[in-house]
Amino acid sequence: MNLSEVTERISRKLESNGAQPDRQKIESRLRRLVDEFGVNAAEAERTVTADLAREYHITGVGTSGSSSTELRQICEVAPNDWVTIEGKVVALTRPVSPSMAQTGIIADSSGAIRFVAWARGNPPAMEYGEWYRIESAVIDEYRGTPNLSIHSGTTISQIEKDIPLLPSITPIAELKPGVGSVRAKVVQVREAPHDRMLQAGLLGDESGTIRFVIWNEEGKDKLELDAVYNVFYATVDEYNGRLSLVLNTAMYITDEGDIEVGKNETGVQGALVHIAPGSGLIKRCPVEGCNRTLSRQNYCPVHEIQPEFRYDLRLKGVLDDGVHAKNVLMRREVVERLAGITLDEAVQIAETNPLGMDEIFYRIQNAVLGRYYTCGGSEFDGRLLVDSCTASTFEPAELASLLNRAGGEPA
Amino acid sequence: MRPQSKFEPAREREPARRVFASELRETRYQFKDGEDEKSPNFVILPTGIRSNRIFIVGTLTEKQRQGDQNIFYRGRVVDPTGTFFISASSFQPEAMQQLARIEAPAFVAVVGKPNLYTTPDGACLVSVRVESITVVDRETRDLWVLDTARETLDRLDAFGTTDDSKKAQEEYGTRPELYKKIVYDALSQVQL
Numbered sequence: 001m002n003l004s005e006v007t008e009r010i011s012r013k014l015e016s017n018g019a020q021p022d023r024q025k026i027e028s029r030l031r032r033l034v035d036e037f038g039v040n041a042a043e044a045e046r047t048v049t050a051d052l053a054r055e056y057h058i059t060g061v062g063t064s065g066s067s068s069t070e071l072r073q074i075c076e077v078a079p080n081d082w083v084t085i086e087g088k089v090v091a092l093t094r095p096v097s098p099s100m101a102q103t104g105i106i107a108d109s110s111g112a113i114r115f116v117a118w119a120r121g122n123p124p125a126m127e128y129g130e131w132y133r134i135e136s137a138v139i140d141e142y143r144g145t146p147n148l149s150i151h152s153g154t155t156i157s158q159i160e161k162d163i164p165l166l167p168s169i170t171p172i173a174e175l176k177p178g179v180g181s182v183r184a185k186v187v188q189v190r191e192a193p194h195d196r197m198l199q200a201g202l203l204g205d206e207s208g209t210i211r212f213v214i215w216n217e218e219g220k221d222k223l224e225l226d227a228v229y230n231v232f233y234a235t236v237d238e239y240n241g242r243l244s245l246v247l248n249t250a251m252y253i254t255d256e257g258d259i260e261v262g263k264n265e266t267g268v269q270g271a272l273v274h275i276a277p278g279s280g281l282i283k284r285c286p287v288e289g290c291n292r293t294l295s296r297q298n299y300c301p302v303h304e305i306q307p308e309f310r311y312d313l314r315l316k317g318v319l320d321d322g323v324h325a326k327n328v329l330m331r332r333e334v335v336e337r338l339a340g341i342t343l344d345e346a347v348q349i350a351e352t353n354p355l356g357m358d359e360i361f362y363r364i365q366n367a368v369l370g371r372y373y374t375c376g377g378s379e380f381d382g383r384l385l386v387d388s389c390t391a392s393t394f395e396p397a398e399l400a401s402l403l404n405r406a407g408g409e410p411a
Numbered sequence: 412m413r414p415q416s417k418f419e420p421a422r423e424r425e426p427a428r429r430v431f432a433s434e435l436r437e438t439r440y441q442f443k444d445g446e447d448e449k450s451p452n453f454v455i456l457p458t459g460i461r462s463n464r465i466f467i468v469g470t471l472t473e474k475q476r477q478g479d480q481n482i483f484y485r486g487r488v489v490d491p492t493g494t495f496f497i498s499a500s501s502f503q504p505e506a507m508q509q510l511a512r513i514e515a516p517a518f519v520a521v522v523g524k525p526n527l528y529t530t531p532d533g534a535c536l537v538s539v540r541v542e543s544i545t546v547v548d549r550e551t552r553d554l555w556v557l558d559t560a561r562e563t564l565d566r567l568d569a570f571g572t573t574d575d576s577k578k579a580q581e582e583y584g585t586r587p588e589l590y591k592k593i594v595y596d597a598l599s600q601v602q603l
């Protein structure tokens with residue numbers, strides 16, 4: 001936290017009320033609170049502002065209940081601001097700690113923000129779908145996103161506002177951590193890996209795809225595969241640098257029409273330097289919607305023993321251009337073409353060959369390992385899901401241009 | 412304050428550097444990146460890049476089975492600039508069996524780890540411990556020569572501007588024009 005920034009903010013606040021504060025004094029007071037007494041910056045700012053306001057006999061600055069009465073738009077608030085907003089409670093979530101009275105999302109026409117009402121301040125309970133004026137709340141930062149913190153000094157009053165609130169839809173590729181609304185198609189659903197989760201999968205729109213999750217909670221419905229939804233006020237989380245949508249805060253309504261899902265298309269060129277175990281002929285769980293790979297004993301991690309498996313071909317490997325090593329995953333059609341072997345042939349070979357399914361692994365490995373390819377597809381989970389793959393061919397023009405680059409006299 | 416991600420993002424796999432035999436032969440400087448027992452061993456190539464994995468394509472001209480209790484295979488892979496020495500032991504059974512199956516001569520693609528050895532008389536040898544080896548065709552070999560030429564020229568373009576290349580300059584006194592000549596010679600041997 002940059003204290004001179006805070007100093008500047010406090011000074012300006014006081015100056016706009018006709019005082020001439022000493023910036024050095026402000027900063028040293030802040031520093032004393034922060035450095036010597038371990039007060040957090042937001043609280044130090046509040047304390048110093050209030051103290052100075054009292055000294056200069058200014059009312060309406062920094063003292064709780066009457067401060068920052070200027071109405072702000074939710075989209076323009078920033079961490080460490082003291083704000084007054086008017087918004088509609090568009091989601092209420094279960095507080096994760098008993099020290100929180102209420103958590104949820106509040107929105108106005110400009111945007112939406114998560115809020116926490118702390119139990120210590122005994123805030124009045126807000127109701128879902130109602131409008132409130134929230135005065136003197138603090139914006140803090142939680143997991144990299146702004147968060148509206150309602151504390152003991154905050155005043156909440158219900159207001160009558162009868163304007164319909166339409167959340168603005170964001171293209172998936174432009175989502176940022178926080179709160180977001182999308183219009184998207186369900187392109188993939190996965191059965192929940194454990195019973196705390198209701199559903200997980202992939203949502204897509206023209207701009208790209210994003211993972212979504214719905215945690216198990218009363219009144220939550222699953223999404224239907226291939227359906228298009230308007231998802232209002234989902235929580236956008238960032239985890240390991242990847243975004244995902246948590247739909248528990250969201251209202252989702254099916255929508256008409258279809259969406260041509262964008263592919264976040266990327267292309268990679270390089271040599272296939274590694275074929276990972278689990279490539280080749282594999283068995284998949286036949287339970288609808290599962291599709292997991294079975295172990296050698298036909299065991300599915302979720303559905304136990306599945307003697308009625310179905311076969312599939314795939315290739316997990318590393319495409320390496322000498323600078324970056326990219327994980328790639330190729331599905332059946334791509335593998336069939338590259339290795340020159342169809343799934344049916346592979347099954348036949350595996351069932352009659354002494355090496356069984358390993359034989360297919362070796363055949364595919366011998367056909368593709370160490371060769372140069374150009375792969376196109378969509379990137380997901382740090383892995384390229386390959387839609388198209390072509391073997392690179394020798395370009396005499398490339399040789400000529402490299403010879404030029406190397407210069408020098410002919411050997 | 413940025414939130415600290417609970418887990419570091421997964422470490423990216425080390426890319427397999429493209430290097431000509433005559434450059435690898437000159438490699439002398441090896442270091443360990445980190446204190447850990449499992450920290451990777453890197454070499455610094457004379458054109459100025461660290462590497463713990465290389466990708467080579469050439470002609471396997473010779474292979475030998477050695478040892479009786481601990482069997483291992485040695486081989487020679489030739490590119491337009493010289494010879495790579497490769498080895499695969501029973502510690503890498505997959506690689507060893509792959510190498511055992513290949514009859515020389517053949518074009519092969521090798522992914523492996525460069526290793527430095529000092530002989531009792533003080534000479535330094537570089538050999539490549541094979542991770543995988545497969546038979547490929549002539550076109551793949553030609554593509555590799557182009558690829559390796561491009562990467563080597565890219566490294567020479569950046570020479571002197573990166574930490575690794577400054578280290579290479581210090582250790583080897585690399586003369587970039589010499590390696591340009593090697594690249595040129597390698598390219599001239601590719602038949603149209």
